[in-house]
Amino acid sequence: MRGAKIGLRARHEADVPVLHAGLYDDVATRSRADSRPWRPIPPSAQSPYAVAEPSDNAACFSVVELDSQALAGEALLWRIDTHNRTAHLGISLLPDYRGRGYGSDVVRVLCEYGFAVRGLQRLQVETLADNAPMIAAATNAGFTIEGTIRRSAWVYGAFADEVVLGLLAHEWTL
Numbered sequence: 001m002r003g004a005k006i007g008l009r010a011r012h013e014a015d016v017p018v019l020h021a022g023l024y025d026d027v028a029t030r031s032r033a034d035s036r037p038w039r040p041i042p043p044s045a046q047s048p049y050a051v052a053e054p055s056d057n058a059a060c061f062s063v064v065e066l067d068s069q070a071l072a073g074e075a076l077l078w079r080i081d082t083h084n085r086t087a088h089l090g091i092s093l094l095p096d097y098r099g100r101g102y103g104s105d106v107v108r109v110l111c112e113y114g115f116a117v118r119g120l121q122r123l124q125v126e127t128l129a130d131n132a133p134m135i136a137a138a139t140n141a142g143f144t145i146e147g148t149i150r151r152s153a154w155v156y157g158a159f160a161d162e163v164v165l166g167l168l169a170h171e172w173t174l
Helices: 015-024 027-033 102-117 132-140
Strands: 006-009 059-065 071-081 086-093 122-128 144-155 158-168
Touching: 006 102, 015 027, 015 071, 059 102, 071 102, 086 102, 086 132, 102 122, 102 132, 122 132, 122 144, 132 144, 132 158
Parallel strands: 086 122
Antiparallel strands: 006 059, 059 071, 071 086, 122 158, 144 158
């Protein structure tokens, strides 16, 4: 699937070490992106970015820059609930691709996948309250800030607030 600047494609084996080094091994950044505590993963263990079989519960993509076809990060719908037709949306861009306007494009393409392809009725984003780029990417794609969950995330030594954003299928425009 393609946006204006990026494409989403299936994860390739060659993506895994790049994503692992650029997104997982940066402890402070990874601690902000995942509610689970960071743990060292030995080279013999499976990376959280490993290519997985298709699942009804998650759809994981690699993000590529359209002009260069270079790997720019990952994007996913997770905790997909086929009964209630809801999912959570997440993105993580490699450091060299942050601040270049790709986030909004990735969110829009994930919305297209969730609403047009999967037939979902609600997408949700939870992010740290100080994650201005993700909040901007989501609101630019039509998400509404629905609330703040105070001091709900333990992030690298301190509690932080989280913001919840939602978008319903009937509010989404292609």
